[in-house]
Amino acid sequence: MRISDVAKHAGVSPSTVSYVLSGKRSISETTRRRVRESIDALGYQPHAGARSLASRRSNVIALVIPLREDVHVPVAMRFAVSVTTSARTHDHDVLLLTQGEGPDGLRRVAGSAMVDGVIVMDVEADDARVPVLRSLDLPSVLIGVPEDVEGLTCVDLDFAAAGAACVHHLADLGHTDIAFVGQPPSVYERRTGFAERTVTGYEAAARERGVRATLHPCSPDTAREVAAGLVRDRPALTGLIVHNEPSVAPLLDAFQELGRTPPELSVAVIGPPAPVVPPLTSVDLPAEAVGSRAVQLLMDKIDGVGGPGVTLLEPRLTPAGSTAPRTGSTAPRS
Amino acid sequence: MRISDVAKHAGVSPSTVSYVLSGKRSISETTRRRVRESIDALGYQPHAGARSLASRRSNVIALVIPLREDVHVPVAMRFAVSVTTSARTHDHDVLLLTQGEGPDGLRRVAGSAMVDGVIVMDVEADDARVPVLRSLDLPSVLIGVPEDVEGLTCVDLDFAAAGAACVHHLADLGHTDIAFVGQPPSVYERRTGFAERTVTGYEAAARERGVRATLHPCSPDTAREVAAGLVRDRPALTGLIVHNEPSVAPLLDAFQELGRTPPELSVAVIGPPAPVVPPLTSVDLPAEAVGSRAVQLLMDKIDGVGGPGVTLLEPRLTPAGSTAPRTGSTAPRS
DNA sequence: TGGTGTTGTCGAAGCGCTTCGACAACGGGG
DNA sequence: CCCCGTTGTCGAAGCGCTTCGACAACACCA
Structure with a gap:
């Protein structure tokens, strides 16, 4: 079938x-319809290899997904699914590249x-793949933001915000003494962009508002000790801010046992809404939006439009029952 | 660079x-070396599209990953990673296909x-993709086992075992009254192979051993009620058998509050070792082994060797501190 | 020394598609 | 009525690789 x-x-x-x-040249309505009918009748599908050879376009994009122990897998998967789905709407497929091969992949x-x-x-922050990307003249979009963004296209949630x-x-809500329960120490040690930036935004805002604010790395099995x-x-x-999805449940359990339950x-x-009832006040991690935005930006670069730049998506905080005015303090004005 | x-x-x-x-024809050692050196010197890499056009091989395999809510994402990811890594050792890449497109993909x-x-x-058990695969004459391997395996190649853990x-x-260990806490009801309703087969094996063994054995679907948020x-x-x-990874922690918590803790x-x-301390007696889900076996079988089919068949990997039960002889009963002999 | 295999290399013919230049056919303005 | 600009279609030349048949070159046995 050719x-x-x-x-x-x-x-x-x-x-x-x-x-x-x-659609690269105008074709009369009549001819177009006849051709379309033949295509349908024969069930024709172009040979991808032949097409990519002739057109110098493969209509495939690569997605490098992390494998690290300390990344939250379901979140990574949401990105991957969003990217794949979006890519399809742009007539592209997705090739999976694991971290295993590193820059060589x-x-x-x-x-x-x-x-x-x-x-x-x-x-x-200092990613080994970034120099490779710079040297490669392959259109690319990063989900996340390294330290030096010169010449790169990045998308992410505005974690600082x-x-x-x-x-x-x-x-x-009147709280003046709060704590930030963050990612496992390893995440900060390898200077993962999103973790650093969240802390930066947290600390800056705390200073601005004059609240006492401390920092506590955490993982599910240290949640109890942290609490x-x-x-x-x-x-x-x-007040407590938790930026560590898998630790939310153990942490809340531990606090409960110690006599402290939300919203007291x-x-x-910060992260995907934990499936807990009642729901928690949270800043969602809009994986779908980030993924489809990344694809959109990549398609633009492939088409030669749009240059480098950092896109930070505005966070949206959804208040719920887990936060309340500080006991004995004035209720919020707005 | 051609x-x-x-x-x-x-x-x-x-x-x-x-x-x-x-390597499809013999080449003298001298020539081979000279060519290799030129390849390295020039950094030559063959054009994938041209290659696939001429050789009628793309050196890419597709991986269809599930998106369902009730699939445990980290486990799915382990399969995906294993497949991708194994594929690379066979000089193949992996194209990600989400369930979104369904059989059309x-x-x-x-x-x-x-x-x-x-x-x-x-x-x-009755998968919509199976008839499509049968009609497609595209080499395929299923991870999981549908009801009718005629003409199919399947790999999975022997869940019945x-x-x-x-x-x-x-x-x-002397237990005579046990319960099986399983997957959410929806998993059984859509007749997912692995869930059904586990239950089958469970019930058959229970009958054989004459132990009282019941069945309890469960999800993380119903764990409390189930307990x-x-x-x-x-x-x-x-005795309790839990075949539902995300529910293990809430379930154990609930039982603890009700005064029942392992190993009493x-x-x-059954599933990937939960990151709990102390470890639980468990039958591991060998995602890596299943994934690489699937790739191996697929490569054989692509090369035209090896026909259909069902490969079930023998489970390995790792005893740990969460199981013990029934109080008042005789210790196990072996 | 002539036949008969091997072994190693080459040339050329595709693989199925895109794209460029060419060019009918047609319509509209002068 | 002629010329020119559009519009729609075609033919042919690749895209970069694999693979098949051909064939030197050489070794070996008779």
Whole structure:
């Protein structure tokens, strides 16, 4: 089943079929319809390899997904699904590249013209893949923001604003003594962009609002100790910001056992809405929006429009029952 | 950078370079080395599209991953990573296909010759994709086992044996009254192979050993009720089998609050080792082994060797502190 | 020494598509 | 009525690789 079969069936030349398919030249309504009918009748599908050879476009993008222990897998998966779905709406498929091959994987898919562009997830402040991308002249979009963004296209949630939004929310409710329960220490050690930026925004906002604000790395199995430590050392603590999805449940359990339950202890989380009832005040991590935006930007770069730049999506804080005015303080004005 | 550039650089013909690369004809040691050096010197990489056009092989396989709410994402991800890594060792890349497109996605990648084969995850007893695969003459391997396996190649953990192994383990320890906490009801309703088969194995073994054995679908947010129900209705219950990874933690918490903690209540889980301390007696879900086996089988089919068949991986039960002899009963003999 | 295999290399013919230039056919303005 | 600009279609030339048949070159046995 080749394009020439379709052409024969429709009584036109192969190039005409090609132009009907690509729309790159005007074709009369009559011819277009006849060709379309032949395509349907024969169930024709162009050969991807032949197409990519002739057009120098593979209509495939690569997605580099992280494998690290400390990334929250369901979140990574949401990105991947969003990217894949969006790519399809732009007539592209997605090639999965795991971290395993490292920068060489990028070189490989770029060098063999397998992909038209690449989306890189889980970018660190000083990421080994960034120089490779710079050297490769392969259109790319990063999900995450490295330290030096010169010449790069990045998308992410504005984590600094997310951290700040939580502080402002709690401060508006009258809280003056809060704590930030963050990612596992390893995440900060490798200087993952989103974690750093959240902390930066948190600390800046806390300074601005004059609230006492401390920082506590955490993982699901240290959640209990973190909670115990806070209850012990911070009797005046009334607000908590959690930026660590898998630790939310154990943390809340631990606090509950220690006699502190939301909203007496106001808790706001940054991340995908935890499936807990009742829901928590949270800043959602809009994986779908980030993923489709990344694809959109990549398609633009592939088409040669739009240059580098950093796109930070505005966070949206959704108040729920887990935060409340500080006991004995004035209710919020707005 | 084309193959002819390499040929020129090495002083041979393009076909010779091709044969060096593919090894499909014998090439003298001298020539081979010279060509290799030219390839390295020029950093040559073959154009994937041209290659797939000429050789009718894309060196890409498709992986269909599930998106359903009730699939445990981290487990799915382990499969995906294992498949991708294994595929690379066979010089193949992986194209991500989400469930979103359904069977049409399969038709598309097959029709356009984008992939040499496909691995399908999360297969249901009566899966809509199976007839499509049968009609497509595209090499395929299923991870999971549908009802009618005629003509299909399937790999999976032997879930029936896993369910049985847990029963035998508990029965060996003297337990005579046990319960099986399973997947959410929806998983059974859509007749997911692995869930059904586990239950089958469980019930058969229980009958064989003459232990009282009941069945309880469960999800993380109903874990509490399930535990309460069991404690209320089954005072003689001493053994528990949990086949529902995300519910393990809430379930154990709930039982603890009701005064029943392992190993007084013996608990065995089927699934990836939960990151709890101390570890639980468990039958691991060997995602890596299943994934790489699936790739191996697919490569064989692509190469035209090896026909259909069902491969079930033997489960391995790892005893740990969460199971113990029934109080007052004899210790196990072996 | 002539026939008969091997072994190693080459040239050329595609693989199925896109795209460029060419060119009928037609309509509208002078 | 002629010329020119559009519009729609075609033919042919690749895109970069694989692979098949051909064939030197050489070794080996008779």
